[in-house]
Amino acid sequence: MAESDIYTGDGTVDIKGNPAIKSKTGNWKTCPFILGNECSERLAYYGMSTNLVNYLIDRLNQGSAQAAKNVTNWSGTCYIAPLIGAFLADAYLGRYWVIASFSCIYVLGMTLLTLSASIDGLKPTCHDGKCHATSGNVAMFFVALYLIALGTGGIKPCVSSFGADQFDETDEKEKKRKSSFFNWFYFSINIGALVASSVLVYIQENVGWGWGFGIPAVMMALAIVFFFSGSKLYRIQKPGGSPLTRLAQVIVASLRKYNLKVPTDKALLYETEDSESGIKGSRKLDHTKELSFFDKAAVQTQHDQVKGFFNPWRLCTVTQVEELKSIIRILPIWSSGIIFSTVYSQMSTMFVEQGDKMDPSIGPHFSIPAAALSIFDTLSVIFWVPIYDRLIVPLVRKYTGHERGFTQLQRMGIGLAISIFSMVVAAVVEIIRLDRVKKHNYYDLKHMPMSIFWQVPQYFLIGAAEVFTFVGQLEFFYDQAPDAMRSMCSALSLMTVALGNYLSSLLVTIIIHVTTRHGKLGWIPNNLNHGHLDYFFWLLAVLSILNFLVYLCIARWYKYKKTTGGFS
Template sequence: MEAVESNVQHGDSAGGRPSSTKKDRRNTWASAFILVNNFLQYTAYFGVSTNLVNYLKFRLHESSKSAANNVTNWQGTGSITPLLAAYLADAFLGRYWTILIFIIISILGYGVVTVSAAAALQGSVFYAGLYLVALGGGLLVVMAPFGADQFDESDEVERRRQSSFFNWFYLSLNCGSLIGGTVVVWVQTSVGWGIGYGIPAIFCAISAAVFLAGTATYRRDRLPGGSPLTRIAQVVVAAVRKYDVVVPADASLLLHECDDVDGDVGDAGDGVIQGGRRLVHTAQFSDKASPSPWRLCTVTQVEELKCVLRLLPVWATGIIYAAAYTQMSTTFILQGDTLDPRVAGFKVPAAVLSVFDTLSVMLWVPLYDRAIVPLARRATGHDRGFTQLARMGVGLVVLTLAMLVAGALEVARRRVIARHGILDDGYLPMSIFWQVPQYVVVGASEVFTFIGQMEFFYDQAPDGMRSLCSALSSTSFALGNYASSAIVAVVARATARGGRLGWIPDDINRGHLDDFFWLLAVLCVGNFAAYLVIARWYTYKKTVD
């Protein structure tokens, strides 16, 4: 599973400055400002999104179907805006200014939502604010690459700290979702919608102040390099024009790279984007796009396209992972709705159990970062403990175990139905807290796969496309949601033929949800098998010192 990672050290566009106490303090403070900002932003986001369907139903008086569709439409828009923000960051604005601009858009959005909720304005005003929030949310996918930019990749110690940063970044995200999805939601339902939406607006405004406060500590030498899509198009056009060129046995005779004309590698005079690094030629894919930029492309420019092409198969394996992961918000809840939710006189809604997934992440991040990585580093000799592909692969296996745990609970649940029946209040004589293990296992898989994806897509993307590739990795999660819906639809129809109820009927006590979980486990195994092939084929990016 572990493709061999290059030992070539990454160059530093800022000139390979050595580590120092002063520099350590600077990127520590920069990381702290970014992590706090991320926590505040995600608290605000989940403070709005978690309970949105209820606001649309009870305050805007929409039907259940209309409210559900409007929520998914809004979330779908929110999954597209990161691509826009990432493109602007890589091509024109740079990550710092992109984050600042989109924070301002978010503040406007949360402000409009708050005013609309407090003054009971018409729905069009509320939706205007809501979609401004979706647009401003594009900054979140730029934040992780900007945080990783604070570390010098040519320094071994800082490479380790950069890897650690992604762990703590994901932890701050989950802390935000925990506060936003519990405390803020409680305020909305118990105190009022105006105050409940005002809190996210305040958090977003504070996040802007925090981000600006850290300006002096940020490293901002990753300059925008123009449209990465244009650079890719130039390679494709040049390759088409040279489709009939015969590649010599020695590919170096064909390859073209501009010489360093001024001793500053990575400036415009080298044919490399400013702030970027040259890429070493690799043997994967053909090199016929090798002085108009639409006729003759540099090695680095061709390798940029190769980097993207190599990322796509890895990206695709994230779709099935996400489809299984999203069962937490669908079939896990259906399963939990039938179990006894009573604890000391209170009823625990099935959806609330997702907090154990968050708590699991909060436990596993420091455990992974402070215990597992040092042990793995001694065993493997790898500065990150595991290669990025190995880390993601472990998460794929762990999620398979989560589906098996959910299936085993469903088998036990059906046995309880057969032996004891259903109580008068409609619940089974089986506590809802039997679901906790499957949520905990899902959380463990996130720490390996989701964080591994963030680090992998940042590290393996070309320097001028890091924000865009980071945004691309997040789209696999959106496609996983669509894949989950498709799988459920196909299974429901295929298993309900001939008058049968099928695996997922309206009354799941009469269905076979266990078979559905077994199917997901099989899909996860197949996905992992494909991932092994891709990981063995993958060639890690190499840069010229």
């Protein structure tokens, strides 16, 4: 039997550092541990975050706008922190050890959060439905919250990439399964979210916040158990050294040689002589003509050697140059996800506050918390993932001939289009709600007689958009990233969620400042019955349309990367 039939061809190793054996490691056999880990972790995350805006309002006495901004700022940090975990994974530790170490920080944060909501002296004191929080209560709460942000951020960019690493890039059969893995990975996320947005939100509203935060803490501990249980079966990609250093070297070398002319024959550019790349865990990349200024870094001169060795700050390989080009090409596609993430962030802020003013009752004896309506987003994802994977892809494949049905860029574009309709529906629901408030003088009612289930379509549409855009992004950023920079590119993908949350927070701040002048209540007052939240949703719909049109131009320009040779 040939060695290529025994060992993986993508340079992965097992937990002991030995070359990974195909029959004993990776593939679908490792997925129950990775998907179980992700499902439990997402249950923990959404279990404490879905209803967070109401905890800030009810327990910490923050106004609607201030609570929304704090949630979006924290959520944004959760999606900025992946840059830290991704860098450590790609450069030094590898994805396995980053997941293991940051999970411990995550559990610590969850534990402190539970204590801050359940222990006398640490939790706010409440009497007759009104709560008072000391500066110490608030401080401990936010310390715990941002420890969770660091923990979840550290593992976010690594888990999906680590799961994809279990499928050998050089094996055609395994490579085809990788696309399906991303669908089921996102499916597992939403199974966790389903429990969080239904059971845990109900517990928080009706049993107590101590239990409501304590159960997610236990689930995070269970996520760690899932992860370590599969250790003997995992394929581990070796770290390739600092990606930021390699990118900086290309930029510096190009600037040093700004006056040189790039030869027309690409064979004259510097590259390692053997078939493997000089970067660990990476294949060579084909030379491309675009962004030719950076090719100057691969032009050899007599000044490039120092004591018989090439100075990497003066001469870079073609593959190293193409790494930088790949990142630059990805950035416009990346930027298009920011507005989409702004729309997505409304589920945990403005959708909840909109729902808080509507009738939550189901029959005479049961009420559904507004935050629990995100369950319909989750159900939408759970509905669409298998439909997409098992029905849409095979059907579309017959017409396009593309293995995935839609290309990654087409898939993301469809999701961007669907998100526009979610904002339009949210705006129409708010127009109808405010019309009834005005007509029947419901201004001071806590819950007006209009069912909260009017919000279901806007949640369901966002769920459908997620299946196309977010899952498409997961696959796109893994596939189009240079081999040794996959965690970093996954972090870039997640960073759009952070910037989307920050943009949402910025828009709310600007709108409040502009619309509350001269004694006016503005679009988003504490009592939304006196406001115009529909204007905010229309604004997001317009921004989404503009974003979609720009995306179409960017997608037409984009060229997919091409690799050559084997893994180093």
